[in-house]
Amino acid sequence: MICITKLLLGKATVSEAIKYEKTGHIPAEMLHFSTSARPIVVWNMTRKCNLKCKHCYIEAREKGDIGELTTEEAYTLIEDLARSKIPVLLLSGGEPLLRSDFFEIAEYAANLGLRVVLSTNGTLIDENIAKKLKNVVSYVGVSLDGMKTTHDSFRGVKDAFELAFRGIKNSLNAGIKTGVRFVVNRENYNELPKLIDFSANQGVHRFCIYHLVYAGRGREIIDLDITNNQRRKMMDMLIEKAKNYPKMEILTTDNHADGIYLYNYIKTNSPERSEEVLKLLEMHGGCSAGVKFACIDHLGNVHPCQFWSHYTVGNVKKEKFSKIWKDNDKLLYMLRNKTKYLKGRCKECKFNNLCGGCRVRAESFFGDMWEEDPCCYLNKEEIK
Helix, strand or coil, X not given: CEEHHHHHHCCCCHHHXXXXXXHCCCCHHHHHHCCCCCCEEEEECCCECCCCCCCCCCCCECCCCCCCCCHHHHHHHHHHXXXXXXXXXXXXXXXXXXXXXXXXXXXXXXXXXCCEEEEECCCCCCHHHHHHHHCCCCEEEEECCCCHHHHHHHHCCCCHHHHHHHHHHHHHHXXXXXXXXEECCCXXXXXXXHHHHHHHHCCCCEEEEECCCCCHHHHHXXXXXXXXXXXXXXXXXXXXXXXXXXXXXXXXXXXXXXXXXXXXXXXXXXXXXXXXXXXXXXHHCCCCECCCEEEECCCCEEECCCCCCCCCCEECCCCCHHHHHHCCCHHHHHHCCHHHCCCHHHHHCCCHHHCCCCHHHHHHHHCCCCCCCCCCCCCHHHHC
16 A cells, blocks of 8 residues: 555654564554565455445455355464454455454454454444444445445445445544545546545545556456556545545555555755655555465465465465465565566566556566566656
8 A cells, every 4th residue: 555645744654664563562553665575465254245346355245155254263363363463354354344243253353352344335324234334443444436326336226325435424523533445447537626625525534546456356357557657646636635635544555566656756846855755655555465465265275365366376275364464475575575576567666566567467468577567657768
């Protein structure tokens, strides 16, 4: 993730990041700049979902799959993650709230000291659910893909927007830090400024823009991705929005070229801060897949990130996650040393250690995971 607000407005410093690193107790808002090898873990608890989203990377469906982790298997996994002192356990899906044992599992994780985060479509969060969530999660991220008509179309269900917005309000009213997750594409690109304004005025704490990754159903809508020229314009707009709404954190994810673009903006407009921003980007380290980020799917398979479902490095039903993550898997090794293998513009880029591109997008587009990221919008001067 590239935290535009923190980098642009000076809300994070190198000395602060180092201080927390030494204590071992890194607050959630500083995890972007942690150099710790302990990964944030996303667990797709179920494939079951009540929506039919065009871009779903797990290709969720109305019914869950046979073989999803049982409650007891979940407890065993969580105990291992707690011993490993992972910084965050992100519960996702499908729709995780459709699991009948969701609260038992979330409470178990919280009681073991894990920082639990929920990624949800928000449609199931009524006032009662929000009150229960307050006791077990530290953050709720709700997906919104535009205003009403656009969101409902993208999510494949009528009134999905109203239900998601209700979930956001109920979470906020329950005192939970709550954010919006937005996957940008050609159908909602023009609505992004309006949705940011709308979210800020509702008191949302965080707005995170996801670049489209060509995985799952995302492979079927590559033609809906925005152009690289639109990415540049979007970043200019996000910079202005971050200035206008300093209380709402604005971030982007799945395209670390955003960090380089932001650095160049700061270098031009606030040169006295450019060295610190560059150091913070170095501490962040670019794409975290297989390095500081891991995904466990609904069947227990471990992947370098949620978009690498076609590559499995082990299964937590057979072996502990902590052991799987430390084993010398070939892909994990390469992702952890990715600058050695990059090709094309990514190899030539002066800042490839701060970015590295999206390897899944490169593989989907070129058939070679180490080719350049087709969604890098930086020009020749900017990468040199």
